Amino acid sequence: MNTFLRQKGHRLTQSFWKNAIITPSILLLSLPSYSGEISVAPQQHSPIPVHVTPMLVSLGFDDNLDEDGLSWVLQLLKKNKNPDGADSFANASLKASFFMHCGPARGNEEILQKWRQANAEGHDIGNHTETHPDDKVNWNPLDSWMTADQWQQEIALCNELLMMPEAQGGVGIANVNGYRAPFLTYNDNTFAALSANNIQYDVSLPAGNTPEHDGTNNFWPHTLHNGSPEHDIGVNGGWKPPLSTYPNLWEIPLHTLIVPPDSEMDRYGLAYSLRDKISSRVPWFDAVSGKGDNFDWNLYFEPAWGAAGLNEHDVLAIYKYNLDLRLSGNKSPLVLGLHSGFYGYQNGAEHFGMPESTVESRRRVLEEFTAYALSKPAVRFVSHKQLVDWMEEPEPLTLCATSEWDAHKAYQKGDGVTYMGKQYQAAWWTMQQIPGLYENSPWSLLDACSPK
Ligand SMILES: [Zn+2]
Numbered sequence: 001m002n003t004f005l006r007q008k009g010h011r012l013t014q015s016f017w018k019n020a021i022i023t024p025s026i027l028l029l030s031l032p033s034y035s036g037e038i039s040v041a042p043q044q045h046s047p048i049p050v051h052v053t054p055m056l057v058s059l060g061f062d063d064n065l066d067e068d069g070l071s072w073v074l075q076l077l078k079k080n081k082n083p084d085g086a087d088s089f090a091n092a093s094l095k096a097s098f099f100m101h102c103g104p105a106r107g108n109e110e111i112l113q114k115w116r117q118a119n120a121e122g123h124d125i126g127n128h129t130e131t132h133p134d135d136k137v138n139w140n141p142l143d144s145w146m147t148a149d150q151w152q153q154e155i156a157l158c159n160e161l162l163m164m165p166e167a168q169g170g171v172g173i174a175n176v177n178g179y180r181a182p183f184l185t186y187n188d189n190t191f192a193a194l195s196a197n198n199i200q201y202d203v204s205l206p207a208g209n210t211p212e213h214d215g216t217n218n219f220w221p222h223t224l225h226n227g228s229p230e231h232d233i234g235v236n237g238g239w240k241p242p243l244s245t246y247p248n249l250w251e252i253p254l255h256t257l258i259v260p261p262d263s264e265m266d267r268y269g270l271a272y273s274l275r276d277k278i279s280s281r282v283p284w285f286d287a288v289s290g291k292g293d294n295f296d297w298n299l300y301f302e303p304a305w306g307a308a309g310l311n312e313h314d315v316l317a318i319y320k321y322n323l324d325l326r327l328s329g330n331k332s333p334l335v336l337g338l339h340s341g342f343y344g345y346q347n348g349a350e351h352f353g354m355p356e357s358t359v360e361s362r363r364r365v366l367e368e369f370t371a372y373a374l375s376k377p378a379v380r381f382v383s384h385k386q387l388v389d390w391m392e393e394p395e396p397l398t399l400c401a402t403s404e405w406d407a408h409k410a411y412q413k414g415d416g417v418t419y420m421g422k423q424y425q426a427a428w429w430t431m432q433q434i435p436g437l438y439e440n441s442p443w444s445l446l447d448a449c450s451p452k
Contacts, residue, residue: 024214
């Protein structure tokens with residue numbers, strides 16, 4: 001719950017810090033050396049051909065200190081399954097990542113039990129620091145009050161709780177793989193601490209802000225052996241601190257979400273301009289590119305606090321549109337930033353400060369988005385850890401369609417059907433065209449469930 005300060009800081013820094021001279025800080029810690037190090041540059045294409053690339057959707061939930069919301073999210077993930085296929089993600093219950101705010105959970109058996117349950121159910125348990133600090137002075141992200149040692153403590157203490165055996169009051173996980181920065185605020189000290197604590201990936205840097213990236217051609221996850229071009233935009237703009245290089249760390253881009261343009265409103269079930277609605281509430285929203293924030297906090301909370309105050313239909317339209325953009329493009333993973341607490345009641349009551357949504361309506365957004373995504377045969381919900389592992393060893397998608405072709409249904413590119421005992425996949429939008437009947441048909445025959 002963070003981004004108000006970040007946004008406010010962003011606004012201030014746009015004007016105030018624009019001309020600040022940036023001195024790269026010097027990395028003082030000596031890093032452990034790994035064997036089998038892998039360097040993957042930011043790329044706008046999948047490591048394998050796009051037609052055999054799964055559409056990976058990866059949900060990341062922060063804080064996780066509210067029992068009701070966390071229980072509900074775990075239930076949602078458990079009761080749904082990835083579409084059919086023969087790849088290792090197919091038919092599995094949905095997996096996600098959970099970034100834990102550790103301090104308040106210490107000694108809270110109810111919450112610790114939920115964290116252990118998440119781990120046991122195959123989710124990825126990540127580090128969101130011990131005390132959730134905001135390392136900015138006067139909202140200036142270039143001015144920090146924390147020392148390198150303090151950052152080291154924040155990461156190490158939380159890791160310790162997560163890896164401590166259950167019998168000693170810990171969560172008992174084997175290894176902490178991932179990290180998200182509270183308030184998305186970090187600097188070189190943060191990243192040095194991640195490396196020193198064997199964290200494998202971060203998901204905190206700005207992404208999708210390169211002007212030519214339009215949702216169909218976003219960067220894939222990459223290692224930080226040579227920095228991040230999207231973070232550099234922030235550095236050059238004076239609103240992000242410079243970072244050293246971190247060859248052992250992966251960055252999972254949490255892209256800006258593109259708000260559907262007015263021409264797409266019908267398709268996503270809205271009778272008004274969503275870009276206009278957000279423009280009227282969020283002064284820094286760019287209605288031309290439509291690039292907006294990713295986190296649920298920014299989507300639902302009060303405009304007076306710097307968020308968009310959206311309703312369930314708005315948010316569902318944004319999620320669906322960004323999935324569809326990726327499916328029509330390079331299939332770069334759809335990574336969403338969420339807070340499990342927003343999907344549950346707080347002491348039986350609604351949350352304060354989300355004017356156009358309720359616990360029930362926000363739950364419907366996740367339920368309906370999940371159902372929509374799972375109707376696409378290429379979609380696989382994976383944890384961030386599974387996403388990184390997939391980048392290191394990409395496995396082709398194998399499809400087996402589950403539903404018979406329906407003459408009355410419109411199909412999008414990538415949709416699969418069975419017809420007369422054979423498997424087909426739509427190469428483009430189609431309706432009322434019988435699979436396998438025409439030359440130049442939109443339907444491609446799938447050979448042994450592998451898309452062609
Ligand atoms: Zn947080």
